[in-house]
Amino acid sequence: MAENWSDEELAAAVDAYKEMAHLEANQKPYSKRKYYRDLVERFGRTEKSFEYRMQNISAVLHEQGDSWIPGLKPAGNVGANVKPRIKALLNINNLQKRPSDVKKAAYKKNLSAMREWLIEVARSKEKVLYSEMMQVFDIDRFSLRHAMDYLGHQSDNLDEPIITALIVSKGTGRCSVGFSKEFEVRDDEVERHRLYEYWANNSPTQSILEPSPTDLKAKALRFAIVASRPDQAAFRREVYEACGGRCVISGCDVDKVLDAAHKHGRDWRLGHNKAEDGYLLRKDLHALYDKNLLTIADDGVLSLAPEALDHYKDYAGKKLP
Structure with a gap:
């Protein structure tokens, strides 16, 4: 059970999460599966149990307004006893002071503008390249990945077609494999046409952008x-x-x-x-x-x-x- 995790197990899971987050922030390759296997060898739990624990860590970060690792969708059923222990182990305040995390959070101020613009792209029955998103919003590939993760789950939570299906690779004209896995979308082309139809007939419930930006x-x-x-x-x-x-x-x-x-x-x-x-x-x-x-x-x-x-x-x- 979740409440029966020892302090040693939780600390190891959080340390592994931090290492992956650091590699992600520095745009270096890593394997989530390898981290899970290493934890399994140490503690004997299943890979699935450690993956779900990582999703709990994502949920705690999300609750604090911080970014989580793409592909580890927040799972909120953390457990009353486990959540404060994860918070203490994350030491979130110190994490936010690291330069890499400041860079990681920079994309957040553009999330509303990204969503509003992608809605207009859908209404025009168009799609957009990853490189074009980075150019329009003046962000790097790492920040774009986090933004797409956030906006995709936001669409999912609002029961809308997944807005990030509009963002495709230049080489294939299709979404990445990760998109299909994350949102269980079998055909991203079908999802784009759902977006075109949905946003031709719907409007956001309210204005998303700040009314009078000064910067x-x-x-x-x-x-x-x-x-x-x-x-x-x-x-x-x-x-x-x-x-x-x-x-x-x-x-x-x-x-x-x-x-x-x-x-x-x-x-x-x-x-x-x-x-x-x-x-x-x-x-x-x-x-x-x-x-x-x-x-x-x-x-x-x-x-x-x-x-x-x-x-x-x-x-x-x-x-x-």
């Missing part, structure tokens, strides 16, 4: 995910950050009236989707720029066509900062 990176991300196509979203985020969240001509910082505009001669289809490929412009100025009624010289000086001068003469001859 530039947070505002840039919110600005970016208006676009469901990954290359557009990444371009919008980079241009927004590079321009400080303000129109380069007027100084306007009202996000809803701003656009990320490609510079003349740049083409998104040719991969020109970096910060240096665009300007952040107020929508009316973007329209003028696209119609060549407003031009920006290489030295940053603005010129206006005669038909635009009546309303925009203040910008004639102005030089970009």
Whole structure:
């Protein structure tokens, strides 16, 4: 029974979990099964019992607001006597001070934005590559794995199709084997079509994003995910950050009236989707720029066509900062 685990067994299980978490944080390969077998040799319990104990450890970490090891879904039936012993062995406060764990937790602030953006991807009946997720949200592969684990289980708990079925490998166009095992999804393509249908007919119960982010990176991300196509979203985020969240001509910082505009001669289809490929412009100025009624010289000086001068003469001859 769970309550009959000795202090030595629990300590060994927690130590093994910590070692795996450390390897995971440093993106080094390891085998969960080997850790289970080593514990079996020491204590005689089954591999399944140690796997479930690891899931209990994940549950304690989740309850504390910390990340757990991908593939070890939290199992909450820890036991009243066992939970405080696991907490003490984890020594969570010290763990959170380690640099690797600070890095590990960095993705958390983007979880709501990731979910909202993936819903828009589903409504557009698209899918997204792992590399594109990392680019749009400016995170590493390790953080993406944890984010996907969290968002997938969130969907499961809400009785929705698993939102992370939209994230696929470039080589295969399919989800990883781990996705199928974790969520017991036999065919990820079928799951994607379930997502397309579900989000065509449903809406989140409430707004997920913070209403008024003040941090530039947070505002840039919110600005970016208006676009469901990954290359557009990444371009919008980079241009927004590079321009400080303000129109380069007027100084306007009202996000809803701003656009990320490609510079003349740049083409998104040719991969020109970096910060240096665009300007952040107020929508009316973007329209003028696209119609060549407003031009920006290489030295940053603005010129206006005669038909635009009546309303925009203040910008004639102005030089970009």
